[in-house]
Amino acid sequence: MIKATFASLVLLALFVSSPARAQLLQTQTLTLQAARTMAAAAEAEARENNWNVAIAIVDAAGELILFHRLDQTQPASLDIAVGKARTAARFRRPTKVLEDAVAGGRTVLLALDGVPLEGGLPIVVDGRVIGAVGVSGVTSQQDAQVAQAAIDALVR
Secondary structure, rough: HHHHHHHHHHHHHHHHHHHHHHHHOOOOOHHHHHHHHHHHHHHHHHHHHOOOOOOEEEEEOOEEEEEEOOOOOOHHHHHHHHHHHHHHHOOOOOOHHHHHHHHOOOOOHHHOOOOOOOOEEEEEEOOOEEEEEEOOOOOHHHHHHHHHHHHHHHHH
């Protein structure tokens, strides 16, 4: 009798929990090692071009995983790089999209919490944003080039 009751409870627990588990998403996460690999690739791109930049890599929520800056990077670039990365992660799009919108007259975007300057790119794996890279220190296009080098190192 006790065995039958126990077996019934186990089956009930499996039956009840299965639909809830079916509703959970399985997502990839960005590891510290992946962030280090990306930062190294970004640094190599910046050094190759003689650019002093700050590089920020964040998770999908925009929280900092790794921050890396080259010597002689201007102090303002530190906060800007983190801001670009957070903006790309939280808005789930390149920050250039926001910059273009502001340039096109959507100045209301300036009131949002984010940095609408090119140089922040989301990291997309299997169609989902798992983090972002933000770079600051040179022109916005050059910042984006360094950020793209970081992402390319991850998806190789």
